[in-house]
Amino acid sequence: MSGGGKGGGSTSKQEIPKWVEEPSKRNLRRAEVAQQIGYQPYIGADLAAFSPAQEAARENTMGAASAYGLSVPTSGSGLPQATDFGGGIRGYSSFPMFDRARDEMRSRDANQAAIYDSLFGDRNPQRKGN
Amino acid sequence: MGGSRSKFQDTSSVYADSPLEGKSVGSYTPTFAGNKSGQYQGTGMFGNNAYEQAASGITAGMDATAAAGMYSPEKVQAGQMAGADLSAYTNPYEQQVVQQTQDDMMRAQQIQQNLSDYQMGAAGGFGGSRHGIADAESNRAFYDRLGATTGQLRQAGFQNAQQQAQADLNRQYQADTFNVGAGERTAQRAIQAGNQLGSMGNLGFTQAQEINRDVRNQGNVDQLMAQQLIDAAKGQFAGYTGAPASTIGYLSNALGATTVPVNSQQTKDVGLFDYLSMGAQVGGAMAMSDMRLKTEINKIGELGQGIGLYTWKWNDKAYQIEDEMRKEGITIGNEVGVMAQEVEEILPECVIETKSGYKAVDYQKLLEVLH
Numbered sequence: 001m002s003g004g005g006k007g008g009g010s011t012s013k014q015e016i017p018k019w020v021e022e023p024s025k026r027n028l029r030r031a032e033v034a035q036q037i038g039y040q041p042y043i044g045a046d047l048a049a050f051s052p053a054q055e056a057a058r059e060n061t062m063g064a065a066s067a068y069g070l071s072v073p074t075s076g077s078g079l080p081q082a083t084d085f086g087g088g089i090r091g092y093s094s095f096p097m098f099d100r101a102r103d104e105m106r107s108r109d110a111n112q113a114a115i116y117d118s119l120f121g122d123r124n125p126q127r128k129g130n
Numbered sequence: 131m132g133g134s135r136s137k138f139q140d141t142s143s144v145y146a147d148s149p150l151e152g153k154s155v156g157s158y159t160p161t162f163a164g165n166k167s168g169q170y171q172g173t174g175m176f177g178n179n180a181y182e183q184a185a186s187g188i189t190a191g192m193d194a195t196a197a198a199g200m201y202s203p204e205k206v207q208a209g210q211m212a213g214a215d216l217s218a219y220t221n222p223y224e225q226q227v228v229q230q231t232q233d234d235m236m237r238a239q240q241i242q243q244n245l246s247d248y249q250m251g252a253a254g255g256f257g258g259s260r261h262g263i264a265d266a267e268s269n270r271a272f273y274d275r276l277g278a279t280t281g282q283l284r285q286a287g288f289q290n291a292q293q294q295a296q297a298d299l300n301r302q303y304q305a306d307t308f309n310v311g312a313g314e315r316t317a318q319r320a321i322q323a324g325n326q327l328g329s330m331g332n333l334g335f336t337q338a339q340e341i342n343r344d345v346r347n348q349g350n351v352d353q354l355m356a357q358q359l360i361d362a363a364k365g366q367f368a369g370y371t372g373a374p375a376s377t378i379g380y381l382s383n384a385l386g387a388t389t390v391p392v393n394s395q396q397t398k399d400v401g402l403f404d405y406l407s408m409g410a411q412v413g414g415a416m417a418m419s420d421m422r423l424k425t426e427i428n429k430i431g432e433l434g435q436g437i438g439l440y441t442w443k444w445n446d447k448a449y450q451i452e453d454e455m456r457k458e459g460i461t462i463g464n465e466v467g468v469m470a471q472e473v474e475e476i477l478p479e480c481v482i483e484t485k486s487g488y489k490a491v492d493y494q495k496l497l498e499v500l501h
Contacts (some may be wrong), residue, residue, distance in 0.1 A: 015393040020385065027381045034374040042367050048356035054349030060181070060342045064335075067185040089356055 038120040041098055045091035049082030180338035187331030194324030201317035206306040209299035211292070219291035219298075228283045232276060239272040402431040402439045405466045406497060416482070417463035418455055419470040419491040423448035433468070433500050436476050441466050451486050460490045468496065 016024075050058065062072040082090040106113040221227075246264060250256040421427065424442035431439040442465050452462055470489035473496065474481040480496040483489050 012396040031378045040371040045360045048353050051349040051352035057346035064181040067181040
C-alpha cells in the first residue's frame with residue numbers, strides 16, 4: 001500500500017540555481033557583519049548660521065527699532081554661537097544635543113541603553129559607553 | 131513817546147533748541163551703535179544711519195512744528211507825541227543861530243540909532259524930548275521885531291524837532307510791523323521746514339526699509355546656499371555610513387531584475403480516496419464495477435464501512451458490452467475502484483443495475499458518503 005493514509009498527501013520542492021544560491025549566502029553573511037556596525041551619528045553641521053548679510057539686516061532692524069525708541073533684545077538672536085565648520089561654513093550641529101540626550105538616557109536607565117546597544121551590535125571600543 | 135514791541139510769550143528758547151538752528155534735539159538717544167565701515171556717515175546732524183536720520187528728521191519736524199505752533203506775534207503799539215521828549219531832535223545849533231540873529235539885529239538897531247542920533251544932533255534936537263520919543267519908539271519897534279524873529283526861529287526849531295520825532299515814530303511803527311510779518315513768515319517757514327523734515331524722514335525710513343529688505347533677502351540666499359552645502363555634506367556622510375547596509379540590497383535588486391529559473395517539483399502521496407476519485411473522474415460518475423466483468427482482482431485497501439479498494443483488469447465481456455453500457459451513461463473507467471456487489475450490500479443507494487443485468491457504481495455518491 002502507498003503511504004499517506006486514505007487521503008494521501010502532497011509535497012512541493014523548488015530548487016534555486018547554484019549561481020543564485022552562493023551569492024545569496026555570501027550576502028547574508030555580509031548582512032550579519034553589517035549589522036555589527038551600529039549607529040553612526042552625524043557630527044557635522046545641520047543648520048547654516050545667519051549669513052553676514054542676514055546679521056547686518058538683523059542689526060539694521062534692531063537699530064531701526066532703537067532709533068524710534070522701541071525696545072530691542074539686548075542679548076542677540078537667542079541662538080548659540082555658531083561653529084566654524086571650515087570651508088567658510090558656519091552653522092550649528094545637533095550632535096551635542098543628541099550626545100547629551102543619549103548620556104541622559106544612559107544615566108537614567110542604563111539597562112535600557114545597554115539593550116539598545118546590544119541590539120545595535122556596536123562593539124566599537126572607541127565608542128563611548130561600550 | 132515811541133512804539134513798543136513785546137512778545138506775548140518768549141519763544142526764543144524754543145527756537146534756540148530748534149534743529150533749524152543747527153542743534154540736534156530729541157528726547158532719546160539712539161542706542162544702535164551704527165557708523166560701521168562702509169556705511170553712510172551722513173552729516174552727523176541727525177545720526178549715523180538712515181534709520182537714525184529718519185527718526186531724528188521726524189522728531190525734528192515735530193519739534194519745529196511745535197515750536198512754530200507756539201509762535202506768538204509781537205504786539206505793536208502806535209507811538210504818541212504827547213509828553214514826548216524832543217530834546218534829542220532839537221537842533222544843537224539853534225541857540226547859536228538865535229543869538230547870532232539877535233546880535234545881528236541889535237547891531238543893525240545900534241547903527242540905526244546912531245544914525246538917528248546924528249540926524250537929531252544935526253537938527254539940534256539931540257537929547258531933546260523928540261529925540262527921546264524917537265529913540266523909545268525905535269527901540270520898541272526893534273524889540274518887537276527881535277521878539278518876533280526869535281520866536282519864529284524857536285518855532286521853526288520846535289516844528290523841525292516835532293517832524294523828526296514824528297518821522298521816527300513812523301519808521302519805528304513800520305519797522306515793528308515789518309518785524310511782526312517777518313516773525314510770522316519765519317514761523318511759517320519753520321512749519322514748512324518741519325513738514326519737509328517729516329516727509330524726508332518718512333522717505334528715508336521707507337528707503338532704508340527697502341534696502342534692508344534687499345540686504346535680508348540677499349542674506350537669505352547666502353544662507354540657503356550654505357544650507358544646501360550642509361545638506362549635500364550630510365547626504366555624502368549618510369551615503370558613506372549607510373553604504374555597507376545598502377549594498378546588501380544590491381543582490382536582491384539584481385535578482386528582481388533578472389529572470390531566475392526555478393525548478394519546481396511537486397510530489398503527491400496517493401491515498402485510497404485519490405484512487406477512488408481518480409476512478410470517478412476518469413470513468414465518470416457512473417462506472418461499471420460488476421465483479422463479473424473483472425479479472426485479476428487485487429484488494430489494495432479499505433475505504434471504510436467494510437468497503438474495499440481493488441485493482442483489476444477488465445475481461446472480454448466488459449469490452450463487449452462497453453458500447454451498450456455507454457448508451458446508458460456508464461463508462462468502463464480505470465481499473466481501480468470498488469466491487470459493485472460489495473458496495474450494494476453496505477450502501478445499496480450507490481449501486482444501480484444496468485439493462486444488461488450488470489451492476490454499476492455511482493462513484494460520486496459513494497465518495498460523498500464515504501467522506
